[in-house]
Amino acid sequence: MIWQFDLIILVFLVITSLIALRVRDLMSAAMILGVYSFLMCLLWAEMGAVDVAFTEAAVGAGLSTVFLVATILRTTRRSSD
Amino acid sequence: MLDLIIAKFNYWVYIVLMMIGLYAMIAKNNYIKKLIGMTIFQTAIMLFYVSIGAKQGATIPIIDHHGDGGDHGEAAEAVGHAVETAAHAAGSLDPDAYVNPLPHVLMLTAIVVGVATLGVAMAVVQKIHDQYGSIEEDEVLKRIKL
Incomplete structure (x- = not known):
């Protein structure tokens, strides 16, 4: 566990989560949530939880983003807030 | 005070992320x-x-066996040998050198349950869009009242 690396990733996590909730285009929100998930995966690999890291990379970042994009394409892309 | 913030920074960020998520679930309209x-x-x-x-200076929770590289000829003997070396290694194992793997296993389940929850929720959102023509909460509530 390298604390400098830890600190940088945690700061970026908070920033990406805020941006994902702030943007009005839902497709951009889905992509930024994918970035958030990959940062989380990086954090877990860094904290020694390698099994959780690759599950998060495959399921959290991959499959969740696909679900979100599929739903946005079938519904609407605009958000009011 | 500064020491408390830096040493527990993971926990501070966990609280912040949790509150961001809770705010979004309650206050967002979409x-x-x-x-x-x-x-x-x-x-x-x-x-x-x-x-x-997680611990400072600990490595990933995988025991590394050195030495038995060549003798994988007879399977039964190799298995017996592996068990013996594992039992031997367990005696001299330093638990402080490894990250605790129990929370990792629990969170592995939580990730899978999380993506299942998300999938069901997405299906419900698509049905709501088919029924009411919108995925904004206030418009859906307005259509329900009509």
């Missing part, structure tokens, strides 16, 4: 935004659990 908030909430709880198991 259903997809609510679900993004739910995902952030779930990952915040996972961050808390994995942070419990």
Whole structure:
């Protein structure tokens, strides 16, 4: 566990989560949530939880983003807030 | 005070992410935004659990066997040998050198449950869009009242 690396990733996590909730285009929100998930995966690999890291990379970042994009394409892309 | 903030920075960020997710689930009007908030909430709880198991200067929880590289000829003997070396290694194992793997296993389940929850929620959102023509909460509530 390298604390400098830890600190940088945690700061970026908070920033990406805020941006994902702030943007009005839902497709951009889905992509930024994918970035958030990959940062989380990086954090877990860094904290020694390698099994959780690759599950998060495959399921959290991959499959969740696909679900979100599929739903946005079938519904609407605009958000009011 | 500064020491408390820096040493427990994982826990501070976990609280912040959890509150961001909770805010999004309560205050956002769009259903997809609510679900993004739910995902952030779930990952915040996972961050808390994995942070419990992490230690300074510890490595990943995999025992490394040295030495038995060549003699994998007879399977039964190799298995017996592996068990013996594992039992031998367990006696001289330093638990402080490894990250605690128990929270990792719990969070592995939580990730899978999280993506299943998200999938069901997405299906419900698509049905709501078919029925009411909108995924904004206030418009859906207006159509329900009509």
